[in-house]
Amino acid sequence: MLRVRWLGRTAYRDAHALQRALFARSSDDHLLLLEHPHVYTLGVRADRSNVLVDPASVGAEVVEVDRGGDVTYHGPGQLVGYPILTVPGVRGGGMADTAAYVHGVEQLVIDTLTALGLADVGRLREYPGVWVAPGSDRPRKIAAIGVRLSRGRSMHGFAINVAPDMGMFDHIVPCGISDKEVTSLAAEGIDVDMRTVVDTLVPLAVERWGHGPGSWERADVVWRERPEDLAPFSRGEAAPEAAAAETSVRLRGRLAEAGVTQAVSLRERKPEWMRAKVTPSPGYNRLRSTMRELDLVTVCEEAGCPNIYECWSDGTATFMINGERCTRACGFCLVDTRKPAPPDPDEPERVADAVARMGLDYAVVTTVARDDLDDGGAGQFAATIAAIRRRRPGTTIEVLISDCKGDPASLATIFDAGPDVLNHNVETVPRLQRVARPSASYARSLAVLSRAKDAGLTTKSGLVLGMGETTEEVHATLADLAAIGVDVVTAGQYLRPTAAHLPVARWWAPEELDDLAAVGRQLGLAHVEAAPLTRSSHHAKVAAAAAGLQVAPQRTG
Structure with missing residues (x-):
């Protein structure tokens, strides 16, 4: 089975722990789709000098991760995808296998962006990821790719800039590339919400990584999230006495x-077995x-x-x-x-x-x-x-x-x-x-x-x-x-x-x-x-x- 999950806003450390468990223990394939709170991640060969500010000063954390690539940014408004797959034909995760798999991930992103109406999107030679106007004198990176391939299984994946705070990229040298711009769907004039992007990507992912009719399923957490849903203590605030009269109103919504x-x-009698x-x-x-x-x-x-x-x-x-x-x-x-x-x-x-x-x-x-x-x-x-x-x-x-x-x-x-x-x-x-x-x-x-x-x-x-x-x-x-x-x-x-x-x-x-x-x-x-x-x-x-x-x-x- 290919099990697709939209997980909403998820801390990087939680997503990584979940990835590792699925990588190590599951025989199924999984595609985790989510957004992260503000975080800068450093690949195994990353240069820390490419982080230009104290991450805490801009409301972000920095995490070292077990993938390739340099430093990149994840945050709200960016669709992050983690395919945890058994990759056919992989002989052990060597460079050739990794390059072929990365090419496939890039193609999924390219196909998704094309379907969303973004023209002139593709690859830039010598630079992994997906680029807008790759053949021009002003190529712009719209999606980062960073993967790990080991024992025929994959971890990590891709990050598509839908409508993130682009200022967060100014605090790093994105992917260690100092002379290229970073862009987003919103910056390129494509006005779509996150759900539309996910709904566009999932069928293409199923076509690429699925195993035929009936061999995949999808489950989503609810798409709407509001800070007021959280209990006051969960928001770091002092809590008033419980207001039970308001509870049912909120729950009905x-x-x-x-x-x-x-x-x-409430008047119905419970079944005998209850x-x-x-x-x-x-x-x-x-x-x-x-x-x-x-x-x-x-x-x-x-x-x-x-x-x-x-x-x-x-x-x-x-x-x-x-x-x-x-x-x-x-x-x-x-x-x-x-x-x-x-x-x-x-x-x-x-x-x-x-x-x-x-x-x-x-x-x-x-x-x-x-x-x-x-x-x-x-x-x-x-x-x-x-x-x-x-x-x-x-x-x-x-x-x-x-x-x-x-x-x-x-x-x-x-x-x-x-x-x-x-x-x-x-x-x-x-x-x-x-x-x-x-x-x-x-x-x-x-x-x-x-x-x-x-x-x-x-x-x-x-x-x-x-x-x-x-x-x-x-x-x-x-x-x-x-x-x-x-x-x-x-x-x-x-x-x-x-x-x-x-x-x-x-x-x-x-x-x-x-x-x-x-x-x-x-x-x-x-x-x-x-x-x-x-x-x-x-x-x-x-x-x-x-x-x-x-x-x-x-x-x-």
Whole structure:
């Protein structure tokens, strides 16, 4: 399959982590299309003196990358494409193979620009990339090409200047070429938006790199992005008290833009399979008493999990650290979004105390998002893991983490603490990311999971279904998770917490979820836990064992 993804605005470091994972672990071909925030990238033979200013002074970062070429610029208004392909006929990535592949990438860009109405576009001898008026006395570069070819697979790719801030090129010697101009479609009088460029390029890419009818698919994150979609803390601002009355208004607008028009009435009775049994037991009451005594928070209670009686009766709970207030406002989640208190330094020891008192062989620790903290709450995770290891060394530890804004150092803090399972949820399909969790990013979540896999951890992710996704979109998301090496995926039906949250678009029947699990296994996922009431931590111990972890046998009674 050729899997085409429009990922929207994506940090360079996240796109690179995702590329590396697809390059190393996937047998499918992929074409990632996106825009970057302002960044200057340096190829392996780049001359740093070609960066003429301090990048921070112009709102950019500089990154050294494993591709050819010198320094180039990426930023908003520029379409970046990363083909991760198995390249036919490549003997090992030598110069001849690389030149032939680069020629093909250039031709894709040339064909795209020609189709968009740009005349006199082609190659300039001795200079890679795509040029306007290459045979004139004033050739102008409109697209940069920089690739890596190794073991018959490709990474990196092309960058087409659609309508970027051309002043950003004045701060570098673009591609190390000091005597040639850089241009854009907008500067050449071609007024097109990014979506038109992508929609023009994709069929040409499928024709060039596809494998026949039915052998490719495409998934896009929603095209419209607005800063006000983000929670205030995600914007680096102080947050007012939650305004629930406004939430449903904003969500209705986002749903319409995502093409979701259907909704289950609040008055409609849930299907029989969605009714969890309320059966308090001595085990439930004992665990609840322990939580209250130690002043601990569980996501089971805060998120209104329907499995709370089953799990607590079995002596299993998901501890929620970093407090009980989240700095994001996801459209499906019940957790409190008011201003959080500082992390409690005693919290890790209290969690470890509860694990020891309950004799847990398998402990799950999750968190609220803490965009107000420099490390996103990563230090509290590391401290909690260490405390559990001291108190009960044999306990298997699963952590369900936020994305820590994609910060590699913060994520490494968690990875280096050595959890047995690293869980991070993508939550929904690309098209519904802005609707469900506007302060997060599909590409960033895939990058978090990719980095965790690189760190040698068993990885896990989850989907909440019934918010307007199609079956085909879920299959594509499962394929993405399998492609980066995720081991376990959970999938369960969304339940609307309040009228101010996202509506339920439809109910997934149990047999549909059975089919979904089968598709996931066919794609290469070690275990898919899919049922109407499945949540991220439901049957976590069983899922971990299915993924190959050595865990204590499941208790009975």
